[in-house]
Amino acid sequence: MSYTVAEFITLRLKQLGCHHVFGVPGTSCSDFIDSLVADPDMHFINTVNELEAGYAADGYGRQGALGAVSVAYGVGTLSMANGIASALTERVPLAVINGGPTDKDLSLEAEYDVLFSHSTGFGKTDLHVFKELTLAAEEIRDLDGAADRIDQLLITALEQSGPVYIEIPQDLWKKPIGHFSANLNYTARRHRAGRRQFVRAIKNTLTDANKPVVLLGAELVRFGLIDEAMQFVESQGLPFYTTLLSKSLVSESHPLFCGVYDSDLAPSTITQGVESSDCVIALGCLFGIDHRFMVVSLKDKLIRVAFNKAMVGNNVLRKLSLGTALEAINALPRLNTQQNSIPSVAGLSYQQRREQWQSKFENDPYSGALGHDGIFAAIGDFLNTTQSPYYISLDTCLASFPGADIPVMDTQCFLANPIWLSIGQGTPAAIGSYFATGKRPLIVTGDGGFQMVSQAFSSFVQNNIPAIIVIVDNGSYAIEQFLIDGTFFTEPGKAPLDYVMLNGWKYENMPHVYNGGIGLRVNTYEDLLGALQHAHARSDQPCVIAAQIPMKDLPAENRAFLGI
Template sequence: MSYTVSEFITLRLKQLGCRHVFGVPGTSCSDFIDALMADEDMHFINTVNELEAGYAADGYGRQGALGAVTVAYGVGTLSMANGIASALTERVPLIVINGGPTDKDWRIEAEYDVRFSHGTGFGKTDLKVFASLALAAEEIRTLDNAAAIIDELLTTAIEGSGPVYLEIPQNLWKQPIGEFSPNLQYTPKRFTAGQAQFNHTAHSLLRTATRPVVLLGAELIRFGLVEEAMRFVEFQQLPFYTTMLSKSLVSEDHPLFCGVYDSDLAPSTITQGVESADAVIALGCLFGIDHRHLVVTLGNKLCRVAYHKAMQGKTVLPALSLGAALETLNALPLLNTTARHIPSVAGLSYVERRAQWQGKLARKPFGLGHDDIFAAIGEFITEVTAPYYVCLDTCLASFPGADIPLTDVQCFLANPVWLSIGQGTPAALGAHFATGKRPLIVTGDGGFQMVAQTFSTFVKYNIPAIIVIIDNGSYAIEQFLIDESFFTKPDVEALPYVLLNGWKYENMPHVYNGGLGLRVTDYAGLLGALNYAHARPDQPCVIAAQIPMKDLPAENRRFLGLE
């Protein structure tokens, strides 16, 4: 059977577990979208705008399958660049499929100085931009060896766990691809040069440690290595933590699970448990600004491996793959039988996990704050039986969100390394299509206003997402980072440029022709709204949780000396 270029790419996506392609239609990619629509196993998810499409593909790719996105050349691709940067930074396998200008377009521009549609007139802008935002970028101008080039690109996305970029002239979509292998066949690269040195380092640290811990990261999910990591943890009986990027990697009911180390502002039980350790083995962790204090202060007590790079302190060890490192760790004998204190949080509620902060939960008839919102969500999640996928947008709520108790696995998404405000809501769209789980989104009002049109996509595809908007009328996280005195001094006013135009979020269903809209101002009201939305699994719901502008999560209050 002969395959066109469009049909071949569609086939390869299916073989890699990708059944949904996100995008906004344009003439440059319409022939590819037609091929997707003609395949009963594939679905083209038409988003409202290109940034939403990029974020959605990012959210999809975090769930174990390849993400995919296609939008119009130039005006579309450049609009979604931030979503692809998110995937690059947080190592998400994803492919950008772009229909580009034809040879005729380039010739006429060069000879007559006449722009083609969406061209900048300054060369191959899309290719140049995405070459810096992807692990690899390819422009195919002839079909000779095209199938092999595409296969190599897809292999790079999977093995490197990151985005790649493919550009094909729009007049080639319906052309025959030529000969190709029926299946995408490749041998995953595995680096073992650092195995012996890593083994010696880990063995030495664990053999003498009295307070060892393990940090488990998102790469374990990307490459299906969670079981191997837990075999090591359980055999050595080591307390383990996750990062925010890998929260719910395993059930948080596990007796050795001690919490999420999201930063040095985490609850004291967590910061003390990790930062006072005399040996930390970090497996598949990506470290961002919130981990700088930890990594620098631990020094040589930190032994880590992620994405083929192993280190002890500042020393880079020979190249090593995470799978090869786990082989080494699982071959170690039981290294230390000293009784250890395991500060487990298994079975603890949100309130119990944060019990060391007295007075942080208002629980007043007419009051609501950051911690109250998450206490209500924690209570709700614990009581319902249906699986929810929790998506936490970047905002001040990132800190208390780490303590939501989750007993389901791989049901949490955040953007803690790239830290892009607005990512959470459209990323939840992609996570839903990948997992089938119902999204429960927590977002600041500033981030939500950037991507509010995603609510329309939820309505269109009957996705019963529950969106809790922390409505304080400002970019509160920016206010905190720029001038924290606003939160400590009653007479200090907010910076004028962090203030938002107040939206009546509860009225959004009238604009977007579907869904539910609610506004709450206290704990009981929020818990009731969550249960009201839960009982209506056929439509999305937006809940505006109104809180005072000067409210802060407990972590931030402690940082300012208010706790």
């Protein structure tokens, strides 16, 4: 059977477990989109804008399959660049499929200085931009060997876990691809050069350690290595933590699970367990600014391997793959002779996990004005009473800190953006996670982040996605106020920075604008819990809940940081 270029890429995506491609239609990619629509096993998910499409593909790719996105050349691709940067930074396998200018377009532009559609007039802009935002980027202008080149790009996305960019001149979509292998067969390369050094470091440090712990990271999800990591944890009897990026990697009911180390603002039992350890073994972890204190202060006590790079402190070892490292350390005899002295958080409620902060809660969770801590107390209590699986998407905002302590008993059901830290990512990324997992999204977002991507609510309505979106409505970019000038929260009567203020929206009226869904507004713990239960019962449509809180409210750990 003869395949066109468009049909070939469609086939390969399907073979790699990608059955949903997100995008906004444009003439440059219309022939490719037609091939998706013609295939009963594929779905083109039409989003409201290109940034939403990029975020949705990012959310899809985090669930173990390849994500894919296709939008118009130039005006579309450049609009979604931030979503692809998120996938690059947090190592999400994703393919950007773009339709580019034809040879005729380029020739006429060069000869007559007349721009083709969406050209900047300064060369191959899309290709140059996405070379900086992907692991590999190529344009396919010659069909001789095109199938192999496309295959290699897709293999790169999977083997190295990150985005790639494939540009097809729009007059080649319907051309025959030529000969290609029926299946995309490849064996992931495993680097072994640093194995002995890594094992030696583990043996020497773990044998003498009094308080060893393990940090489990997102690469374990990306490459299906969770069981191998847990074999090491359980055979050595080691307390373990996850990062926020890898929360729900393992059920938090596991007796050795001690919490989520999201930053040095985590509860003291967590920060002390990690930061005072004399041996921290980090497997597949990505570290960002919120981990800087921990990484620098531990020095040689931190032994880590992630994405083919192994380190002891700041000393880089020879190239080593995580799978190879796990294979090697799982062959070790039991080296840890210490009893687990770090309390597990398994079985604890949100409030119990944060008991040390109770004095900071004031009356927030149960009476008086609602605040950040009351929002998550209500969400935790709600999740504890329902048997239906939810996929929790936590947007970047002040709520990121208490959100790390939501008890999660299910696995592969949590999404955050804690390394790239792009506010607004969580809502559209949940669209992708829904199509990948089928689990109902429960989204917590700040009002500033939501206003950036609010049109995504239309996509929830159009695609009958029964998401529950809880908006932390304090009328400002509160996380920026906290980072720039925290005295606003400590000094009564002090005005916020003018440039962090938002126009107040009536989020509860959004269903009238977008022709579907439920809109609610609450300002107490009891009302929020009731609203969540009401939304849960209406599983046929999305629901937006505006949780109104005082502008000066902070999560307990942020209050403690400021000494209030």
